[in-house]
Amino acid sequence: MKTILVTGGAGFIGSNFVNCILEQRPEYRIIVLDALTYAGNLHNFNKENWSNPRFSFRQGNIKDRETVEENIRDADVVLHLAAQTHVDNSILWCDEFINTNIKGTQVLLDACKKYPVERFIYVSSSEVYGSAQSVPMTEEHPMNPRSPYAGTKTGADRLAYSYFVTYQLPVIILRPFNNYGPNQHTEKLIPCFVSKALDDQSLPLHGDGSASRDWLHTKDTYRAFIRAIEADLDKVAGQVINIGSGVETSVAEITQRILHHLGKPASLIQPLPDRRGQVRRHFASTQKAKSLLDWQAEIPFEQGLEMTIQWYVQNRDWWSNLKSFPRERSLDEEIARAITEPKRVLGFVRTELR
Ligand SMILES: NC(=O)c1ccc[n+]([C@@H]2O[C@H](COP(=O)([O-])OP(=O)(O)OC[C@H]3O[C@@H](n4cnc5c(N)ncnc54)[C@H](O)[C@@H]3O)[C@@H](O)[C@H]2O)c1
Numbered sequence: 001m002k003t004i005l006v007t008g009g010a011g012f013i014g015s016n017f018v019n020c021i022l023e024q025r026p027e028y029r030i031i032v033l034d035a036l037t038y039a040g041n042l043h044n045f046n047k048e049n050w051s052n053p054r055f056s057f058r059q060g061n062i063k064d065r066e067t068v069e070e071n072i073r074d075a076d077v078v079l080h081l082a083a084q085t086h087v088d089n090s091i092l093w094c095d096e097f098i099n100t101n102i103k104g105t106q107v108l109l110d111a112c113k114k115y116p117v118e119r120f121i122y123v124s125s126s127e128v129y130g131s132a133q134s135v136p137m138t139e140e141h142p143m144n145p146r147s148p149y150a151g152t153k154t155g156a157d158r159l160a161y162s163y164f165v166t167y168q169l170p171v172i173i174l175r176p177f178n179n180y181g182p183n184q185h186t187e188k189l190i191p192c193f194v195s196k197a198l199d200d201q202s203l204p205l206h207g208d209g210s211a212s213r214d215w216l217h218t219k220d221t222y223r224a225f226i227r228a229i230e231a232d233l234d235k236v237a238g239q240v241i242n243i244g245s246g247v248e249t250s251v252a253e254i255t256q257r258i259l260h261h262l263g264k265p266a267s268l269i270q271p272l273p274d275r276r277g278q279v280r281r282h283f284a285s286t287q288k289a290k291s292l293l294d295w296q297a298e299i300p301f302e303q304g305l306e307m308t309i310q311w312y313v314q315n316r317d318w319w320s321n322l323k324s325f326p327r328e329r330s331l332d333e334e335i336a337r338a339i340t341e342p343k344r345v346l347g348f349v350r351t352e353l354r
Helices: 012-024 047-051 065-072 087-092 095-114 148-167 189-198 218-230 251-262 287-293 301-314 316-320 331-340
Strands: 002-007 028-034 055-059 077-080 119-123 171-176 178-180 203-206 212-217 240-243 248-250 269-272
Touching: 002 012, 012 028, 012 047, 012 218, 028 065, 065 095, 077 095, 077 218, 087 148, 095 119, 095 148, 119 148, 119 218, 148 171, 171 218, 178 218, 178 301, 189 203, 189 251, 189 301, 189 316, 203 251, 212 218, 212 251, 212 301, 218 240, 218 287, 240 287, 248 251, 251 301, 301 316
Parallel strands: 002 028, 002 077, 028 055, 077 119, 119 171, 171 240, 178 212, 203 269
Antiparallel strands: 212 248
């Protein structure tokens, strides 16, 4: 049985991955290492996981060398997702983005030098490319990050690559495009618009809404991660692989679809000036993922969006109490929540939950 260390596993993409793999692949053991920042949420895990002997949750910070070494010692594979992820926050306050996204990645890579793993998968981001100069965007597209968040992802992406070259660490770099699905914080576009529309609040639409992205449902991302974990290492070590659908959809179109699906009026749209660091156009070339991972997205955007909207409709409890950056939850706060909201908090200990 192989052990996968998932950093940032209590966040959006990580928790979807963990929930799927525990349900579908009995041959893996999962350790989640997560600092439980405002973006990490124990409610993201399926309740059954807590009694699954193949699941272990450890609260810890990837910036902490000792914690990281302790956890990497037990791992065959590292799936490194932990990061500060919200572009707007990075514009307001970049320090924590540099510390977690770049320094934290260095700590993990160094730990792998000391305690070798079979493979280290760095989950980078399509944001490293900036706006498309040519489409579809291949892995050779110039890297022109346009926000501090994207800058830190680019730094870590290239740092991971340099450890492959310099120390022959078995690094694989995946560059997912925009993910959506259950458990995504309401600071991000689709959950923001769905939750606001449900409450008849205005939807802040930046610019003319023509900015487009390549949208990928987290179930498709899960399948791509599995392929990267199981691919022949000689084929994928040192490679950069886009994880995208190859289809672009504009923010204006998504807004219309959400309003239409929820039966809400277009008057809820609140036009705002263009976002600083805006990326205008973005969609993936999917060729390399097909040839190296035998993977391509399967969930059409219309279908995935409907499933996602339904999830937010049915899980108001989950999103109505989310916290926001930079306030981090303290242990005292978490315990207070456990006492006052027993149905919502599953439990909390500093080192390990099972
Ligand atoms: N969401 C997307 O559309 C998208 C697209 C491309 C790439 N990515 C990348 O995928 C990864 C996961 O993204 P997400 O959307 O799930 O993010 P998220 O913000 O939902 O989750 C991030 C998780 O990392 C944890 N974390 C933050 N700092 C930490 C630290 N110092 N130590 C340990 N844990 C820490 C948080 O508690 C949280 O659980 C990130 O690296 C992100 O850059 C995301």
